[in-house]
Amino acid sequence: MFRGGFSGRELRAVDDISLRVPVGSTYGLLGPNGAGKTTFVKMLLSCTHPTAGRAMVFGRDTREPEARRPIGYLPENHRFPTYMTGWDMLDFYGALSGMDTTARRKRIPELLDLVGLEQRAHHLRLGKYSKGMLQRVGLAQALIHSPRLLVLDEPSDGVDPVGRKHIRDVLQSLEQQGVTIFLNSHLLAEVELFCREVAIIQKGRLALSGTVQELTAGSGYRIEGLHVPESLETELRARARSFAANNGSLQLLFGTREEANQAVDLLRANGCEIESLGRIKSTLEDVFMKTIEPQEVNQ
């Protein structure tokens, strides 16, 4: 709850959100600007104090410093000290995470290589890093103490497509090692590619959550047939939810698997060729827009 300037009006930035993130999974947090995603993440890390309730991670209140030990964090608008080199920065945050000098010396070059920073960048001041390099070193910083939970706020912001792929590969290998990854991103395609589960936050409340597979599950089946005789076309059009004919090809949409199977049988029985057959999937963007739009309209 925040109290606005002179008006004194209260703003509920995050309201009664409780998420269960399975250990070792990748979890995406979505929401429009100002939905409360960053505030929620900051509460998890005890940067922001809730007016009521508690933020618990691995069963511990994150206000206790020790509760934050298994967490690695990369903030969205990070401002790393520009007077440090990549190596210095990892050394500093490693020490704050409780690592001793020997462990840091061993881990730092491994991590800088892992995130794809060239040797010469290791001892270059952060002030001279590009946005993409800063994101990479920021990710290395979050990984320095081998956390069990990784909280990433827009990790591929400003990174080119090759770098983005590299970051995704790194995260995937971490997931395989059992690290839980909590991703806060505006890039819906990236979240869809990478996360198993997502939650959508709107106006500080949990609007929707579930596995990506469930949320984008098919809303029908699409069949494209070629050289369909007119009599059969009429019959199939009557059965289909929608259709489109173009240059000898007929595209049909069916609501259920049974309807689609019957259509395939009919097409094959009439000697028609099937060009393509597939389940229609919603994209995460569709799901996101459907979740957000009604509330935006009511605004």
Added chain:
Amino acid sequence: MKATTALILDTFREAFARRIFWGFFGCCTALLLFLMFIMRIDVVEGAAATVTILGRNNPSTDVERVVHQTQGVIAMILYFAGMALSVFASAGLVSAMFEQGRIELLLSKPVSRTHLLLGRYAGNVLVVAANILYLVLGSWIIFGIKTGVWGAGFLLSSLCTIFIFCILLAVIVLAGVLWDSAAIAIMATFAIMIVTPILAQRVTIERLLGSESSRDVVRVLYYTLPKISDVSVIIWRLIMNQPVESWMPVWSTAIFGAVVLGLGLWQFERRSF
């Protein structure tokens, strides 16, 4: 301990990068070189025959008095001008810690907020203390070698200067936590540096005031706020090997500093970023 060392080293690194440390270091070195090469004291049988500064002879007889007075001048320059510069430099170092995108990262680490702020505080004190000790210890050795006067008063005075800096830094920390602004922190600290020497004249001020309530206000302000002017008198007496009449200015100032630093820590602990 790892975190404390890291926070202190980080403050040094930032002070180096901002040229603050080197600025102080350069000034101190220039003063030491001045003492080493420009000032010449010829001592004959335990007394100064002549003191030569920039080639001009100043006849003198009491070498100890000459050394103590020169040390007193250095200590006062350090105490007032050095302190003002230190306040300017430190305000930026403290408020930089609260920058968005930087503070979140620090707070996400398994280190308590009190530890984080005290680490930065200690680093800042050490940056300034290193330079003060460099100048005082350096000039003390130069005077000692040139004249054979090795009084401990000058060394003790440096501890008083560092002590007052600790108090002013507590004000900077509190203002920084409250307003995130180096400018406001500097203004608040300078206000104290300007007001307290005026309050040190409270006997005269009380005589000029008509009502008893006004006199009470002056008294309360005097005893509550740090006694920068009174501590400078203590420093002078220490250097001159004179007895210190009262240590009240030191301990009451220490209480002020502890309370202000405590408030800063409390505010930092409960603040959302």
